[in-house]
Amino acid sequence: MKAQNYIRLEFPSQSSNESFARASAAAFAAQLDPTLEELGDIKTAVSEAVTNCTVHAYPDCLGKIGMKLRILEGGVLEIGVRDWGKGIEDVEKARQPLFTTGGEERSGMGFTIMESFMDSLRVRSKPGKGTVVTMTRRIRGKSALR
Amino acid sequence: MNLTSDFESGRLTLYFSGELDHHQARDLMRQINDVLDELLPRECVVDLSSLRFMDSSGIAVIVRLSQRMKELGGRLWLEKPLGQPKRVIETAGIDRLAPVAITR
Numbered sequence: 444m445k446a447q448n449y450i451r452l453e454f455p456s457q458s459s460n461e462s463f464a465r466a467s468a469a470a471f472a473a474q475l476d477p478t479l480e481e482l483g484d485i486k487t488a489v490s491e492a493v494t495n496c497t498v499h500a501y502p503d504c505l506g507k508i509g510m511k512l513r514i515l516e517g518g519v520l521e522i523g524v525r526d527w528g529k530g531i532e533d534v535e536k537a538r539q540p541l542f543t544t545g546g547e548e549r550s551g552m553g554f555t556i557m558e559s560f561m562d563s564l565r566v567r568s569k570p571g572k573g574t575v576v577t578m579t580r581r582i583r584g585k586s587a588l589r
Numbered sequence: 590m591n592l593t594s595d596f597e598s599g600r601l602t603l604y605f606s607g608e609l610d611h612h613q614a615r616d617l618m619r620q621i622n623d624v625l626d627e628l629l630p631r632e633c634v635v636d637l638s639s640l641r642f643m644d645s646s647g648i649a650v651i652v653r654l655s656q657r658m659k660e661l662g663g664r665l666w667l668e669k670p671l672g673q674p675k676r677v678i679e680t681a682g683i684d685r686l687a688p689v690a691i692t693r
Contacts, residue, residue, distance in 0.1 A: 458610075458611055458612035459612055461610050461611060461612050462608060462610060462612065465642075479672070480672075480673075480676070483642070483672060483673030483676065484673075484676070486642060486673070487642075487644055487673065487676075487677060490610050490611075490642075490644040491644055491645060494610065494611040494644065494645075494646065497611065498611065541686075549611075549645070549646070549649055550645045550646070550648040550649035550652060550681070550686070551645075552645040552648050552680075552681045553644075553645045555680070555681070556644070556645050556677060556680055556681065559680045560676075560680070
C-alpha cells in the first residue's frame with residue numbers, strides 16, 4: 444500500500460532512547476489528529492517494541508534499532524521496529540502473556556499490550572539475524588468524537 | 590520519573606510521577622526496596638494520579654512490589670490510575686498477576 448508520508452529513524456539500543464522513540468512516534472502521528480487515547484496507545488506500543496530490542500535483541504551489547512512510521516490510506520498508521528540482534532527462537536511462545544526471558548524489571552506482558560493497543564501485529568524473526576515487528580492502527584482522530 | 594513517599598502509622602504511600610518505562614524501572618525498584626527495608630510497612634499505597642505514562646515495565650514494578658509486601662505480611666493498593674497508565678493496568682489484568690486492590 445502506498446504511503447502518504449513516512450519517517451525513518453535509527454538509534455542505538457540505549458534504554459534512554461525508549462522515551463525518544465515513543466515521543467518521535469507521537470509527534471509524527473500528530474498529523475492524523477489523534478485523540479489523547481490513540482496517542483497514548485501509539486506511545487505504549489512503540490515503547491514495548493523498542494524495549495524488546497534493548498532487552499532481548501542486544502542483551503549484552505549496544506546494537507542498532509530502526510524505526511519506520513508510515514501513514515497509509517484511510518488514516519492507518521504503520522509502525523515498524525527492527526533490530527539486527529539475536530532474534531527469537533520461538534515467536535509464538537514469546538507472544539504468550541507472561542512469557543519473558545528478561546530480568547525482574549520485565550513482566551512478560553509486552554506483546555500482549557502491543558496486540559491489545561494496535562489493530563494488527565506481525566513479528567518476523569530469524570535467530571542470529573534479528574527481528575522485525577510491524578504494527579498498524581487506524582487513527583479515527585478527534586473528528587470521530589465530534 | 591520521580592518517586593516521593595510518606596509514612597504514617599504503618600502505612601507507606603508512594604507517589605509515582607512522570608513517565609515510567611524500562612529505562613527507569615530498575616532504579617525505581619531499587620529505591621522502593623530501600624524504603625521497604627527501612628520502614629517495613631504493613632500497608633502500601635501507590636498513588637498513580639501524577640503518572641503520565643507507563644508501559645509493561647511499570648506492571649513488573651507493581652508485581653515485584655506486591656511480592657515484597659506479601660513477604661512483609663502486608664497489603665498493596667493502587668490509587669487513582671488515570672488515562673494511559675489506567676489502560677495499561679486494565680489491559681495487563683493486574684489483578685490476575687498480583688493481589689492488588691485498585692481504588693478510583
